Amino acid sequence: MWFLKPKVSPSTMPVPLSHLSMSRRGFLGKAAGGFGGLALCSMLSGSPKSLSNAHFPARARRVIQIFCSGGLSHVDTFDYKPELARRAGTPFDPDGKLQFFASKPGNCQPSFWKFRRHGQSGIWMSDLLPKLATCVDDMAFIYSMQSKTALHGPGNFMMNTGQILPGFPSMGSWITYGLGCETDNLPSFVVLPDKRGLPPGGIINWGAGFLPAQHQATTVNVNDPDQPIADLFPPKSFEMATPARDRVGLSLLEKLNQIHHSPRTGFSELEARIKAYEMAARLQLSAPGVTDLTGESEGTKKLYELDHPEIGAFGRQCLLARRLAERGVRFVQVYCGAENTTAEKIRPNWDSHEDLPRDHGYWGPILDSGASALLKDLKSRGMLEDTLVICTSEFGRQPAAQGDAAKGRDHNGGGFTTWLAGGGIKPGTTYGSTDELGFKAVDKVVHSYELHATALHLLGLDHERLTWYYNGLEQRLTGFEGKGVIDELLM
Numbered sequence: 001m002w003f004l005k006p007k008v009s010p011s012t013m014p015v016p017l018s019h020l021s022m023s024r025r026g027f028l029g030k031a032a033g034g035f036g037g038l039a040l041c042s043m044l045s046g047s048p049k050s051l052s053n054a055h056f057p058a059r060a061r062r063v064i065q066i067f068c069s070g071g072l073s074h075v076d077t078f079d080y081k082p083e084l085a086r087r088a089g090t091p092f093d094p095d096g097k098l099q100f101f102a103s104k105p106g107n108c109q110p111s112f113w114k115f116r117r118h119g120q121s122g123i124w125m126s127d128l129l130p131k132l133a134t135c136v137d138d139m140a141f142i143y144s145m146q147s148k149t150a151l152h153g154p155g156n157f158m159m160n161t162g163q164i165l166p167g168f169p170s171m172g173s174w175i176t177y178g179l180g181c182e183t184d185n186l187p188s189f190v191v192l193p194d195k196r197g198l199p200p201g202g203i204i205n206w207g208a209g210f211l212p213a214q215h216q217a218t219t220v221n222v223n224d225p226d227q228p229i230a231d232l233f234p235p236k237s238f239e240m241a242t243p244a245r246d247r248v249g250l251s252l253l254e255k256l257n258q259i260h261h262s263p264r265t266g267f268s269e270l271e272a273r274i275k276a277y278e279m280a281a282r283l284q285l286s287a288p289g290v291t292d293l294t295g296e297s298e299g300t301k302k303l304y305e306l307d308h309p310e311i312g313a314f315g316r317q318c319l320l321a322r323r324l325a326e327r328g329v330r331f332v333q334v335y336c337g338a339e340n341t342t343a344e345k346i347r348p349n350w351d352s353h354e355d356l357p358r359d360h361g362y363w364g365p366i367l368d369s370g371a372s373a374l375l376k377d378l379k380s381r382g383m384l385e386d387t388l389v390i391c392t393s394e395f396g397r398q399p400a401a402q403g404d405a406a407k408g409r410d411h412n413g414g415g416f417t418t419w420l421a422g423g424g425i426k427p428g429t430t431y432g433s434t435d436e437l438g439f440k441a442v443d444k445v446v447h448s449y450e451l452h453a454t455a456l457h458l459l460g461l462d463h464e465r466l467t468w469y470y471n472g473l474e475q476r477l478t479g480f481e482g483k484g485v486i487d488e489l490l491m
Contacts, residue, residue, distance in 0.1 A: 053180060054178075054459065054460025055462040056462070058458065059424025059491070060386050060388040060423030060424055060458040060459050061386045061459075062325045062329065062330050062331065062332070062386070063172075063175065063330070063331045063390065063459070064321045064325055064332045064333075064387060064389050065171075065334065065389075065390045065392070066318075066367070066389070066390070067159070067160075067199065067333060067334070067335050067337075067392060068349075068367060068391065068393040069156065069199040069338065069349045069350065070337045070351035071351055071352075071393055071395050071396060071411055072350045072393040072396065072397070072417075073350070073360060073409055074143070074415065074417040074434070074438060075111055075396070075409075076126055076128060077126050077128055077129060077364075077417070078125060079396075079416075079417050080111075080115040080124035081110070081111070081437055083437060084109070084438060085111075087108040087437070088107075089107050089108065090107060090108050091107055091108075092105040092106065092107060092398075092437075100398055100410040100412075101150045101411035102402070102410050102411070103402050103403075105398065105410075106400045106401035106403075107406065109409070112357045112360070113126040113127045113128045114127050118133040118134070119428065120428065121137050123136040123137075123141065128360060128361070128364040129364060129368045130368065131369060132367070132368050132372045135372055135375045135376065136428065137427055137428045138379065138384065138428075139420065139421045139425075139428070140419065140421065140426055140428070140429035140430070141417060141430045141431065142417065142418045142419070142431050142451070142486075142489075143417050143430060143432050143441075144433055144441035144444050144445050144446050145392070145396075145416045145418050145441065146414060146415060146445050146446065146447055147159070147394065147413040147416075147447070149395075150411040150412065151411075152200035152201075153166075153200045153201040154201075155394030155413065156201045157201055157205065158394065159392055159394050159448050159451075160205045161209065162448050162449060162452060162477050163479070166201065167204070167210075169208050169209035169210065169468075169477070170205060170206045171331070171455065171477060172189040172217055172330075173189060173206070173208045173209065173211050174211070174215075174456070175330055175331050175456070175459060176188035176330055177212075177468070178459075178466050179459065179460075182328035183328030183329070186290065186328060188329060188330045188331065189215065189329070189330060190219075190220055190332050190333070191205075191206045191219045191220070192220055192317045192321060192332065192333065192335065193338070194336060194349075195313045196337075196338035197338040198338060198339055199337065199338060199349075200339050200340065200394075202339075203219070206219075210475065217333070220291065222317050290320070290327060293316065293319060293320070296319065300319070303373045304369070304370065304373045304377075305373070306319070310362070310366065311366050311370070314334075314367070315369060315370045315373060318334060318371065319373070319374075319377075321334050322374060322381075325378075325383065325387055336366065337349030337350050337363065346358060346362045352409060353402055353409070353410065354408045355405070355407045355408060356407055357407060374389065375389065375421055375422075379422075383422075384421065384422035385422065386422075387422050388420065388421075388425065388455060388458050389420065389421045389422050389423070390451075390455065392418040393418075395411055395412055395413040395416050396413075396415055396438075397410065397412050398411070398412045399412075399438045414439060414440035414441060415434035415438060415440045418451060424458045424491050425489055426488075426489055426490060431446070431488055431489055432444035447481070447482060449481055449482025449483070450483055450486050452478050453478045453484050453485045454489060454490075456478075463476060463484070463485075464478075
């Protein structure tokens with residue numbers, strides 16, 4: 001089967017020319033009205049893969065991941081530390097032995113927001129996230145996350161690919177490789193970047209690495225309804241793009257591709273390009289309908305606060321994530337925050353070195369509104385049962401104050417919080433802990449390996465059997481260091 005361990009690198013295994021040429025002929029033969037008017041529903045010979053291809057019965061059909069880029073402060077949001085409040089103003093490191101990422105530790109700094117218990121589960125959450133606090137009984141919290149790095153780029157790679165170095169397949173790529181797609185009209189893996197730009201590390205965060213190129217993500221710009229996917233449509237002013245001219249061009253392209261491909265039957269990148277062109281053609285029909293939110297009810301638009309000048313952009317990302325998920329997209333990643341720049345007023349992400357009340361005070365309502373709306377919307381539609389929602393950051397922030405005004409916090413790879421919901425996750429659950437100050441994970445430590453293994457398990461995939469032979473090893477998303485699935489989080 002497709003997921004069994006190959007004896008040779010799949011990238012070198014021959015692909016029958018007949019398969020590719022038939023796909024190409026089918027693609028070009030549908031050109032009845034130019035590239036934008038293709039009748040494309042039957043363009044591919046194969047049907048979408050279903051969850052029957054999994055290793056065992058799945059609890060989740062799809063994943064929506066919210067990534068809070070920059071380093072969300074766990075001690076100001078989810079991880080309640082009363083001892084930190086009791087030691088407020090005292091030296092965090094009286095012996096002067098510690099060095100954080102960018103500074104020496106300052107004094108102990110309790111949360112800038114008050115914590116309260118919420119729901120029947122009584123889970124603690126800060127007042128920074130009041131709407132999300134109403135959802136705690138549907139959520140599970142991992143308080144003991146750890147990263148191998150306190151650098152933004154490698155930290156993003158670690159949480160996305162399981163490796164601190166670039167060039168490895170992302171979780172979304174592994175999932176689409178393992179399960180295929182449920183729809184022929186949309187990509188299996190979609191990324192919705194923050195309106196401010198790409199996260200640290202850029203598009204490598206959702207690359208396919210050594211997996212076939214067809215498994216990399218498609219990025220969608222939710223703030224440009226006319227061009228949600230870059231270069232998908234010709235410019236409106238390009239009047240020369242007529243159906244007749246398209247047919248001539250496509251006919252020539254077919255001949256050139258046949259000539260080019262004949263001696264390259266084992267070239268997987270070429271097959272990926274052909275499939276990408278096929279998908280692009282289908283997207284011309286399907287993408288506008290997915291990204292057009294005008295058909296949503298007024299109640300739904302209000303729930304996601306689409307008209308809010310600051311909150312609305314992330315609300316649109318979360319709403320689009322739901323729309324993509326219900327149309328068969330396997331993995332949707334939503335970024336809350338972009339690449340860091342010099343903070344003139346408010347940081348463009350959660351990297352609050354100078355003024356955490358200012359920066360988290362801005363980003364908190366954005367995450368609070370969009371994430372809570374997504375959970376409530378999924379639940380009301382009966383989709384939360386088979387949709388796994390994950391919210392994480394690349395690392396946390398230190399419990400000690402940073403900066404001249406003592407209002408910031410430095411990077412903390414030693415401990416942070418990730419939460420999950422739906423898709424077979426036990427609701428109202430907490431797992432692991434950091435020490436009494438929130439400095440380091442000490443109980444049931446979790447790395448990306450265990451988080452990824454748990455997500456794959458809920459999708460019906462065994463993380464030890466989902467492999468790809470590369471560089472002399474049977475590579476896998478979870479590497480060779482992890483402890484496996486976190487059973488305590490499962491229903």
